[in-house]
Structure formats: structure tokens, C-alpha cells
Amino acid sequence: MLSKKNLQLNDNGDLHHLLAIEGLPKRIIERILDTAESFVGINEREVKVVPLLRGKSIFNIFFENSTRTRTTFEIAAKRLSADVVSLDVARSSTNKGETILDTIANLTAMHADMFVVRHSESGAPYLIAQHAAPHVHVVNAGDGRHEHPTQGLLDMFTIRKYKKDFTRLTVAIVGDILHSRVARSQIHALTTLGVPEVRVIGPRTLLPADIERLGVRVFTSLEEGLKGVDVVTMLRLQNERMNGALLPSASEYFSRYGLTPQKLALAKPDAIVLHPGPMNRGVEIDSAVADGKQSVILPQVTYGIAVRMAVMAILAGSAR
Amino acid sequence: MTMTQTNQTLPDAEALFADLKAQMAPAIAFNAKLVGVYSGGAWLADRLAAELDGEHEVGYIDVSFYRDDLSTSGLKSNVRSTQISFSVEGAHIVIVDDVLFTGRSIRAAINTLFDYGRPASIQLAVLVDRGGRELPIAADYVGAPLIVSRDLMLALSKSDDGKFALTTEPWKAH
Numbered sequence: 001m002l003s004k005k006n007l008q009l010n011d012n013g014d015l016h017h018l019l020a021i022e023g024l025p026k027r028i029i030e031r032i033l034d035t036a037e038s039f040v041g042i043n044e045r046e047v048k049v050v051p052l053l054r055g056k057s058i059f060n061i062f063f064e065n066s067t068r069t070r071t072t073f074e075i076a077a078k079r080l081s082a083d084v085v086s087l088d089v090a091r092s093s094t095n096k097g098e099t100i101l102d103t104i105a106n107l108t109a110m111h112a113d114m115f116v117v118r119h120s121e122s123g124a125p126y127l128i129a130q131h132a133a134p135h136v137h138v139v140n141a142g143d144g145r146h147e148h149p150t151q152g153l154l155d156m157f158t159i160r161k162y163k164k165d166f167t168r169l170t171v172a173i174v175g176d177i178l179h180s181r182v183a184r185s186q187i188h189a190l191t192t193l194g195v196p197e198v199r200v201i202g203p204r205t206l207l208p209a210d211i212e213r214l215g216v217r218v219f220t221s222l223e224e225g226l227k228g229v230d231v232v233t234m235l236r237l238q239n240e241r242m243n244g245a246l247l248p249s250a251s252e253y254f255s256r257y258g259l260t261p262q263k264l265a266l267a268k269p270d271a272i273v274l275h276p277g278p279m280n281r282g283v284e285i286d287s288a289v290a291d292g293k294q295s296v297i298l299p300q301v302t303y304g305i306a307v308r309m310a311v312m313a314i315l316a317g318s319a320r
Numbered sequence: 321m322t323m324t325q326t327n328q329t330l331p332d333a334e335a336l337f338a339d340l341k342a343q344m345a346p347a348i349a350f351n352a353k354l355v356g357v358y359s360g361g362a363w364l365a366d367r368l369a370a371e372l373d374g375e376h377e378v379g380y381i382d383v384s385f386y387r388d389d390l391s392t393s394g395l396k397s398n399v400r401s402t403q404i405s406f407s408v409e410g411a412h413i414v415i416v417d418d419v420l421f422t423g424r425s426i427r428a429a430i431n432t433l434f435d436y437g438r439p440a441s442i443q444l445a446v447l448v449d450r451g452g453r454e455l456p457i458a459a460d461y462v463g464a465p466l467i468v469s470r471d472l473m474l475a476l477s478k479s480d481d482g483k484f485a486l487t488t489e490p491w492k493a494h
Contacts, residue, residue, distance in 0.1 A: 014394065031397055038382065038399045047435040050385035052395075313385070317394030 007129055014318045017129045017138040018311050020147040021188040029192060033157050035310035036303070042079065043305055053082035053316050056113040060086040061103070062141070063119040068277060069141055069151075072301070073116045076308035080316075082114075104128050108136060114315065115139070122146035137315040145179050150311060151276050152185030154304040156193060158296055159231055161303070162272050166193040172225050172267075173216075174201040174257060175235030175284055178208050182276045183235060187214050201225035202257065205246045222257050226266040233274040234259050237284045250283045260286040264294065272296045333476060333484035336447050336463030337364070341371060343461045344445055349412040350374035352443075357429050358382045358400050360418025360476030363484070364447060368416060379404040381415075386428035408437035414460075418476035420446040423457035448486065450474055 008024065010016040015028050042050055058077045062070050070086055077084035089103065104115065114137040117125045122144030129138040142148040156166075163169055171190055177183045177200045190198050191214070200211055201219040211218060219225030226232065237253060247253055259273065273289055275297045281287050289295060354376050356365030362380045369376040382400040387393075415429050426444060433439060445461035450468050468474045472488040479485065 035395065035399050038385070038401045041401045041403070042385065045436065049435070051431070052385045052387075052390055313390075313395050317390045319391075319394070 007126065010318055010320045015311075015314055016318045016320055017125075017132075017140075018149050018315065019125050019129060019138065019140045021149045021152045021185045021192070022147065024149075024188075024192065026192050026194075029153065029156065029189060032153055032307065032310050032314060033160060035314060036153075036157055036306040039079075039306035039309040039313075040303065042309075043302070049079050049081055051081045052313055053077070053080040056080075056082045056316055057111060058082045058084045058114040058116065058312065059107050059112045060084065060116045060141070061089050061107070061118075062087070063089050063100070063117070063124065064142070065090050066118055066142065069118065072304050073139075073141060073150075073308055076305050076312060077116075079305070080309055080312060082312070100124060100127065101131055104131065108133055112136060114312065116141050118142045120144055134320045137318070139311060139315065142181055144181065145184070146181055147185045147188075148181040148276075149185050150304070150308055151182050152189045153311070154300060154307040155182075155186050155233065155274055155276070156189045157303045157307050158274060158300045159272070161299070162296060163230055166190070166195050169195050169230045170197040170199065170228060171195055171231040171233070172199040172201055172219075172229045173233045173235065174222065174225070174259065176206045176237055177202050177211060177235070178206045179238065180235050183233075184214075186233060187216055191215050199225050199229065203247070203253075222259075222263055223266060226263060229267045230271055231274065232259065232264070232267060232271060233276075234279075234285050236276065236278065237280055239280075250280075254283055258282070258284055258286060259289050261288050261292065264289055264292075270294075274300055277301070330474075330486040330488065331464060331466065333447065333486045336486075337367065337484055340364075340445060340447055340461055340463040341368060344368065344414070345372055347461070348372075348374075348414055348443070351376070352412045352414050353377045353379060353406055353408075355379040355381055355404070355413055355415050355429070355433065357415065357417040357425060360447070361416045363476065363478050364418060364445075365416040367482075368445075377406045379406065381429050381432050383425050383428035383432060386431050388424060388428070402432060404433075404436050408433055408439050410438070410440050412441050412443075413439045414443045414445050416445045418447045419474050420444070420449045420457075420459050420462075421452050421474075423453045423455035426457050427455055447476060447484075448474065 008017050008019050060070050060073050074084050116139045118141040124143050125138050125140035173183050198216045200216045273295045354365040354369050356362035365378050369378045380403045382402050384396045384399045443460040446459045447463040449462045449465045473491045474488050477485050477487050
């Protein structure tokens with residue numbers, strides 16, 4: 001099997017696929033963030049389109065449903081003048097027995113230039129990247145519990161906008177770390193960019209056993225973990241976790257791990273609050289925090305377009 | 321002043337700048353907007369706006385998102401933000417660049433401007449015209465024509481005290 005780390009880069013060390021933040025050099029993360037900065041201005045113009053990817057065909061293939069992420073990738077591709085087709089594969093031919101690689105081969109035969117892939121299985125975008133034609137680029141839009149790299153990058157972009165210098169920050173990630181690809185991408189991005197202290201906060205049942213290996217500090221008390229932090233990322237609590245033995249109830253979760261104004265007051269006064277969406281108000285986050293002045297949840301959505309434009313533009317310019 | 325030289329001896333960029341400014345002073349509208357193409361053109365636009373009479377607002381264009389060579393050259397690693405803070409609609413605009421060569425950057429700059437609005441007019445001012453055009457584009461104001469080997473990249477540099485100089489180097493392979 002090909003190395004996961006090398007698969008993302010071409011022989012010149014440029015980004016060819018975006019599959020994970022893990023293993024991405026700092027210079028590549030910074031280049032994506034810097035390029036995204038230029039795209040923010042494009043998105044604020046009356047004409048929100050540049051001709052950079054004219055003639056390129058981008059296929060969004062979502063084996064797992066996600067209206068929001070798919071929409072932001074669609075908007076980003078359209079603002080680069082690419083032709084974009086979104087396939088809801090969760091409801092189509094794979095249900096008729098077609099394998100992932102056959103689906104990809106068929107779309108490549110239609111002259112696809114880039115695939116944006118979401119899949120419930122960790123590693124599915126790697127499988128596609130390994131078998132893709134040399135000119136084809138693959139973007140991981142979330143794979144199982146593994147990674148969601150563009151979310152991690154837009155979180156970094158947002159943090160940099162408000163906090164400038166990563167090397168002085170304490171960042172807390174709160175909630176279901178165990179099942180969260182967002183948490184994993186964010187932890188790798190934060191440590192690569194030099195954040196000295198990354199904390200994960202959650203109930204034992206939702207923390208991976210070996211999480212310290214990633215260089216994070218573990219807290220099971222929200223109050224303890226929030227003390228003095230600059231950035232708080234609240235993760236979405238997926239309802240299906242309630243059905244198992246992992247959690248007692250949504251209301252008990254909220255009382256222990258929900259972010260309320262009182263708990264947020266334990267963080268630094270200028271701390272910012274992130275959430276990858278969609279939010280469960282009253283489960284992981286109180287409405288007063290979600291809509292409060294420390295919340296940067298909507299700017300995250302806005303910056304997400306610029307970051308995805310930057311990723312697609314950089315990938316399309318890389319040859320193998 | 322006509323300077324036609326080889327790349328061994330490059331002309332004094334400050335003298336070319338004075339010449340360019342002298343051509344523009346009587347010709348451009350008193351409120352013409354100066355739009356510099358990063359990076360050399362941006363420096364020139366700043367200097368021209370400071371030294372020319374009239375009210376010349378300045379904008380900056382990075383043409384990376386409008387280039388036609390993404391597939392062959394990739395995206396430049398240090399893309400800067402295009403900044404056009406004035407209304408392009410109905411404005412008289414002078415695009416300012418350091419070196420006019422194939423004309424592709426200027427084509428991209430014109431396209432960029434039109435995504436901000438419909439200008440009344442667009443003119444082009446360049447410090448150096450090195451020939452080699454691949455598009456039907458000509459400058460209205462030229463510091464000097466200059467013959468440089470196609471193997472060399474010609475660009476403007478700016479010293480710490482703000483003085484301009486021309487430099488050549490081999491093209492950077494991507």
C-alpha cells in the first residue's frame with residue numbers, strides 16, 4: 001500500500017490531493033491559508049467569480065449525506081468557474097451494487113478533473129486517490145472517524161483571523177472526540193502550526209484511549225479544561241450516540257458539557273467559540289453563546305468558501 | 321528617450337520612471353485611478369500617485385486568479401489580495417506595470433477590472449516594453465523599449481530607501 005503521507009504530494013512537494021491534515025507540512029497549510037485570504041475579497045465583490053478553473057470538471061461525490069458541506073464545495077467550485085456536478089451516491093448506483101472504484105472509473109471516463117469525496121468509511125478517499133488517473137485530484141470532504149481536512153483548515157483560517165499568532169494560544173476542543181473527524185483534523189493542524197497547548201475535553205466514554213499520543217492534554221471536567229483558553233471548539237453531539245451506552249441523556253450531557261455563558265466566562269475574556277455545524281442548541285451549546293459576541297460560527301461558514309476555493313485552485317495547478 | 325539595449329547593461333529605472341511620469345503628467349485625467357499590477361506595478365502606482373498632480377486613487381491587482389496558464393504553471397505561491405476600494409464604474413483607469421511582455425498579465429488585469437464594473441476608459445503605463453507580444457495589446461505610456469533575451473525574466477526591484485532598479489534572472493521553473 002502506498003504511504004498515506006506521500007500520496008498527497010507530487011514529486012515537487014506540492015499538494016496533489018487533500019486527504020488529511022496529518023502529514024501535511026506547515027508550509028502547505030500556510031500556503032492554503034494565505035491563498036484563501038485572497039479569495040475572501042473575491043467573495044465580497046458583486047461579481048463573485050474568477051475564471052481560474054474554467055473548463056475543469058469537478059464532481060462532488062457524497063456517499064454519505066451532508067447538505068451543508070456539499071453546498072459549500074459547490075459554491076467554491078462555481079466561484080472558480082469550474083463545471084460542478086454533485087452526485088448523491090448514497091441514493092444511486094452504489095445501491096445497485098457498483099463498487100466505489102467503478103463509480104470513479106465511470107466519472108473519469110466522463111473527463112473529471114477533481115473529485116470531492118465524502119464517505120462513512122475512514123480511508124475511502126485514499127482508495128480513490130490511489131487508483132485515480134495522474135491528472136485527477138481528490139479532496140477528502142470527510143471520511144468516517146478519520147479526517148475532515150477542509151473543515152480543519154477553515155477552523156485554522158478563522159482562528160488566525162481573530163488571534164493572529166498560533167504560537168501563543170491555548171485551544172480547547174470539547175465533546176465527542178472519539179467519533180469526530182473534525183477534532184482529529186483540528187488537532188493535527190493546531191500542532192503543526194505550533195499551538196503550544198491543545199486540550200480535549202469530554203466524558204471518558206467519548207475520548208479515544210490513546211488520544212494523548214497526539215500531543216493533547218485531556219480533561220473530563222469542562223470547567224477545569226476551559227480555564228484560560230483562547231479558543232473553544234464545540235463539537236456536535238450526534239444523536240445516535242445517545243442510543244448506545246455512551247451517554248445517559250441530552251439534558252445530562254448539557255449540564256456537564258454544554259457551553260453556557262457562565263462556563264465560557266472561565267476562558268479568557270476575548271476567547272472565541274467555534275462550531276463546525278450543524279449545532280444542537282441546548283445539547284452542546286447554549287443559544288446565548290451560539291449567538292453571542294464571542295461566537296465566530298457564522299464567519300467560519302463564510303471563510304469555508306474561501307478556504308475550499310484555495311484548496312481547489314492549488315490542487316488544479318499541480319501536475320503529476 | 322529611446323533605449324534599446326541588451327541585458328548586459330540595464331537602464332537606470334529611476335530615469336525611466338521620470339520619463340514615464342513626464343509622459344503621463346499632461347495626458348491622464350486629473351482624477352484617473354492608478355491600478356498597479358503586483359508587485360512592480362504596485363510600487364510604480366504608489367510613486368506615481370504621490371508625485372503626479374491631481375487626485376489619483378490607487379488600486380492593486382494580483383492577476384493570479386485570471387491567468388490562462390494554471391494547468392501548465394500552477395497557482396503562484398504568494399497570491400496577494402486584489403484591492404480596488406474605489407468604484408470602477410465610469411472611472412478613467414490607468415493600469416500600471418513594470419514590464420510589458422506577452423500581454424497576458426495585462427489581459428488578465430483588464431478582465432479583473434471588468435468584474436468590478438464598467439470603466440469609462442482603461443490605459444496602460446509600463447516602465448519597460450520588452451516586445452514579445454502574444455496578444456494585441458499596446459501601452460499608452462512607456463518608460464523605454466528594451467530588448468532582453470527571452471531566456472531571462474526582467475523585473476523591477478525596490479531598495480529599502482524606495483529607489484527602483486531593473487534586474488534580470490532566469491525564469492523560475494515551477
